[in-house]
Amino acid sequence: MKPDWILIANATRARLLQMERNERVTELETFDHPQSRSKISDLVDDRAGHESTDRSYGGTSYQPRTDPKQKEHQRFAREIAEFLERQAHSGSYRSLAVFASSPFLGELKAELGAATTKLLSGTHDLDLTSVGPAELGRRIAREVAH
Numbered sequence: 081m082k083p084d085w086i087l088i089a090n091a092t093r094a095r096l097l098q099m100e101r102n103e104r105v106t107e108l109e110t111f112d113h114p115q116s117r118s119k120i121s122d123l124v125d126d127r128a129g130h131e132s133t134d135r136s137y138g139g140t141s142y143q144p145r146t147d148p149k150q151k152e153h154q155r156f157a158r159e160i161a162e163f164l165e166r167q168a169h170s171g172s173y174r175s176l177a178v179f180a181s182s183p184f185l186g187e188l189k190a191e192l193g194a195a196t197t198k199l200l201s202g203t204h205d206l207d208l209t210s211v212g213p214a215e216l217g218r219r220i221a222r223e224v225a226h
Contacts, residue, residue, distance in 0.1 A: 086179065087178045175200075
């Protein structure tokens with residue numbers, strides 16, 4: 081029988097777990113994205129945007145501003161989602177529950193592929209990344225029971 085997996089994540093760190101019947105969790109994989117902790121000035125390599133001096137029709141156009149930290153969060157969400165999608169295609173797990181902080185939960189859900197989405201048993205707007213192993217199983221079981 082395939083295991084049920086649990087992903088706990090925030091924008092900088094994620095842990096993939098397998099829950100056993102006695103509320104004991106086994107860590108299967110860890111993901112770390114230190115760039116999400118970086119200062120914005122460390123993430124960009126040029127000065128702030130500026131207006132073009134082109135005076136022709138349509139010469140001034142503005143692109144929507146995307147925060148560099150937001151880009152890093154999306155990159156991390158995509159990395160996790162691609163891993164989960166590969167594992168879903170290979171039949172590694174039966175179901176997936178996701179516990180992630182907001183707004184990273186939304187970014188992660190937006191990146192999930194079709195195979196992963198089919199196996200998604202639930203999402204929870206809760207950051208458990210700093211919870212220790214002794215309490216983690218209890219907290220997950222309590223949230224899933226709701």
